[in-house]
Amino acid sequence: xxxxxxxxxxxxxxxxxxxxxxxxxxxxxxxxxxxxxxxxxxxxxxxxxxxxxxxxxxxxxxxxxxxxxxxxxxxxxxxxxxxxxxxxxxxxxxxxxxxxxxxxxxxxxxxxxxxxxxxxxxxxxxxxxxxxxxxxxxxxxxxxxxxxxxxxxxxxxxxxxxxxxxxxxxxxxxxxxxxxxxxxxxxxxxxxxxxxxxxxxxxxxxxxxxxxxxxxxxxxxxxxxxxxxxxxxxxxxxxxxxxxxxxxxxxxxxxxxxxxxxxxxxxxxxxxxxxxxxxxxxxxxxxxxxxxxxxxxxxxxxxxxxxxxxxxxxxxxxxxxxxxxxxxxxxxxxxxxxxxxxxxxxxxxxxxxxxxxxxxxxxxxx
Amino acid sequence: xxxxxxxxxxxxxxxxxxxxxxxxxxxxxxxxxxxxxxxxxxxxxxxxxxxxxxxxxxxxxxxxxxxxxxxxxxxxxxxxxxxxxxxxxxxxxxxxxxxxxxxxxxxxxxxxxxxxxxxxxxxxxxxxxxxxxxxxxxxxxxxxxxxxxxxxxxxxxxxxxxxxxxxxxxxxxxxxxxxxxxxxxxxxxxxxxxxxxxxxxxxxxxxxxxxxxxxxxxxxxxxxxxxxxxxxxxxxxxxxxxxxxxxxxxxxxxxxxxxxxxxxxxxxxxxxxxxxxxxxxxxxx
Numbered sequence: 001x002x003x004x005x006x007x008x009x010x011x012x013x014x015x016x017x018x019x020x021x022x023x024x025x026x027x028x029x030x031x032x033x034x035x036x037x038x039x040x041x042x043x044x045x046x047x048x049x050x051x052x053x054x055x056x057x058x059x060x061x062x063x064x065x066x067x068x069x070x071x072x073x074x075x076x077x078x079x080x081x082x083x084x085x086x087x088x089x090x091x092x093x094x095x096x097x098x099x100x101x102x103x104x105x106x107x108x109x110x111x112x113x114x115x116x117x118x119x120x121x122x123x124x125x126x127x128x129x130x131x132x133x134x135x136x137x138x139x140x141x142x143x144x145x146x147x148x149x150x151x152x153x154x155x156x157x158x159x160x161x162x163x164x165x166x167x168x169x170x171x172x173x174x175x176x177x178x179x180x181x182x183x184x185x186x187x188x189x190x191x192x193x194x195x196x197x198x199x200x201x202x203x204x205x206x207x208x209x210x211x212x213x214x215x216x217x218x219x220x221x222x223x224x225x226x227x228x229x230x231x232x233x234x235x236x237x238x239x240x241x242x243x244x245x246x247x248x249x250x251x252x253x254x255x256x257x258x259x260x261x262x263x264x265x266x267x268x269x270x271x272x273x274x275x276x277x278x279x280x281x282x283x284x285x286x287x288x289x290x291x292x293x294x295x296x297x298x299x300x301x302x303x304x305x306x307x308x309x310x311x312x313x314x315x316x317x318x319x320x321x322x323x324x325x326x327x328x329x330x331x332x333x334x335x336x337x338x339x340x341x342x343x344x345x346x347x348x349x350x351x352x353x354x355x356x357x358x359x360x361x362x363x364x365x366x
Numbered sequence: 367x368x369x370x371x372x373x374x375x376x377x378x379x380x381x382x383x384x385x386x387x388x389x390x391x392x393x394x395x396x397x398x399x400x401x402x403x404x405x406x407x408x409x410x411x412x413x414x415x416x417x418x419x420x421x422x423x424x425x426x427x428x429x430x431x432x433x434x435x436x437x438x439x440x441x442x443x444x445x446x447x448x449x450x451x452x453x454x455x456x457x458x459x460x461x462x463x464x465x466x467x468x469x470x471x472x473x474x475x476x477x478x479x480x481x482x483x484x485x486x487x488x489x490x491x492x493x494x495x496x497x498x499x500x501x502x503x504x505x506x507x508x509x510x511x512x513x514x515x516x517x518x519x520x521x522x523x524x525x526x527x528x529x530x531x532x533x534x535x536x537x538x539x540x541x542x543x544x545x546x547x548x549x550x551x552x553x554x555x556x557x558x559x560x561x562x563x564x565x566x567x568x569x570x571x572x573x574x575x576x577x578x579x580x581x582x583x584x585x586x587x588x589x590x591x592x593x594x595x596x597x598x599x600x601x602x603x604x605x606x607x608x609x610x611x612x613x614x615x616x617x618x619x620x621x622x623x624x625x626x627x628x629x630x631x632x633x634x635x636x637x638x639x640x641x642x643x644x645x646x647x648x649x650x651x
Binding site: 047050051052071072073077078079081082083084085086087088089098099102103146150156 | 541543544546547548549550551552553554555557562565566568
């Protein structure tokens with residue numbers, strides 16, 4: 001068992017609040033991702049869970065034990081660092097064995113465990129090399145082997161893939177997911193890459209400026225973002241935003257009117273609108289939820305600015321009354337630069353946010 | 367292309383001139399040390415009848431007292447030992463206290479660390495002559511005159527600030543994640559320092575160690591001030607005693623000079639890789 005609980009965690013560096021009253025419970029054997037832009041406090045949170053930094057206030061629990069004042073060497077954790085942090089003066093073998101030696105594991109057992117970990121990470125032919133003789137991908141694998149060899153219950157991973165090239169990153173994502181499934185341990189993963197977080201996590205914690213923005217499954221984060229920040233941060237290309245005014249079209253039927261467009265929509269049956277009529281709102285719509293050349297009546301007519309074919313999809317950069325936005329459409333769309341095309345925001349996929357606070361105007365009925 | 371060649375040629379000529387400017391006096395001392403007295407006074411470069419006689423002067427325990435400069439020369443082995451004791455201790459103190467101080471300054475945020483650093487730097491800008499008398503009085507009141515300790519303390523005063531500055535810069539180039547990884551792997555803070563941090567910083571440590579040793583070895587002023595007998599006199603002070611001999615045998619002094627610089631040069635050669643890496647790493651890192 002290894003449940004990790006963080007309670008009212010706050011960390012200040014001078015006047016800067018890196019983590020602001022963060023409370024979360026990481027379930028045993030869960031893959032939880034801390035997601036956010038740089039400086040959002042995600043690495044600081046991870047370091048506090050590891051015991052490498054002391055919180056200004058708040059507590060950390062492993063299962064039911066309060067470990068807030070327990071030094072890292074006595075917490076049951078393994079960690080992978082963004083820079084890998086391999087010991088440059090030791091061979092790969094000694095790098096992997098170091099943690100076991102520190103914990104006085106018998107020598108023959110160490111030998112066996114190191115060999116097993118190296119085989120699992122497919123680096124058993126590199127054991128006598130020094131870290132500087134390895135490629136980036138190999139170093140990454142050594143760092144992972146060093147983490148898994150100790151059989152800790154909590155794995156902390158601090159942007160472990162960000163120094164790899166794009167192709168290797170995709171491979172390692174799969175590898176990490178497989179590792180998580182095989183090891184059955186609690187993984188806490190830090191990344192600023194929203195795609196990575198969506199692909200790998202059981203649940204995602206979105207942080208911004210040290211504050212918890214939303215905690216949910218990848219689907220929840222993507223489909224029901226709690227505020228405009230999350231909506232704009234998660235998804236690639238990000239969600240499009242338009243200013244508008246909310247009007248009631250009768251019953252469950254609503255309208256948003258803005259410059260050059262009128263969007264009719266009905267909230268999904270599971271969601272309820274919390275705002276009043278004539279509120280100033282931000283309408284959010286993902287690129288894939290914009291129909292170009294729709295069969296039904298269009299929301300607006302927009303001008304094509306850039307056309308980006310991507311093989312499987314066609315991305316269009318469009319302009320509507322001075323607002324540029326993106327739409328994803330079928331690859332054999334014929335529209336060209338300068339064309340005026342009818343578009344339609346899919347009524348069930350529309351997001352609404354408060355113009356001033358950015359909070360969602362939908363309330364989940366759960 | 368031709369311009370490039372010309373540029374390189376000029377650059378090399380300038381480098382050679384600079385090197386010669388530094389090397390020629392030493393080279394001359396080395397050559398003279400193998401000459402007969404007669405030849406040396408003729409300002410000749412290459413000895414015609416090379417001899418080791420000048421060196422033997424320093425190692426004959428019962429030297430011929432009639433020989434010029436023999437009294438001073440006989441003190442050399444003991445003086446070299448004194449220098450070695452003083453230099454070695456200065457180096458050890460620099461490495462031990464310097465690395466601890468530099469580690470704290472590089473890794474921990476505490477009130478006044480900038481003030482401390484500036485204080486160390488400022489202490490280097492005080493000319494030795496200015497604190498000569500106070501230091502002498504302090505040493506006298508503690509009964510330290512004519513001991514190794516007096517010279518060691520004086521040399522540490524001047525080398526330690528430099529050591530701390532260089533090591534602090536060097537330590538800051540070591541990624542913090544290395545120590546963090548060691549902590550997670552089961553080391554205490556001190557364990558991480560000794561098992562991971564210090565082994566990784568060996569080149570820098572060797573560089574400042576050699577530097578402090580060589581600065582102590584070559585220091586003359588405070589050594590002269592605090593020592594009076596052969597029981598504590600380092601080799602720089604003994605070498606200056608030649609000036610007090612009635613007649614100065616040039617070639618013997620030259621041999622002494624070679625003996626004095628021999629050890630630092632050997633050290634520098636052995637560790638040149640670390641010295642360049644250590645100092646370079648600290649500056650560019």
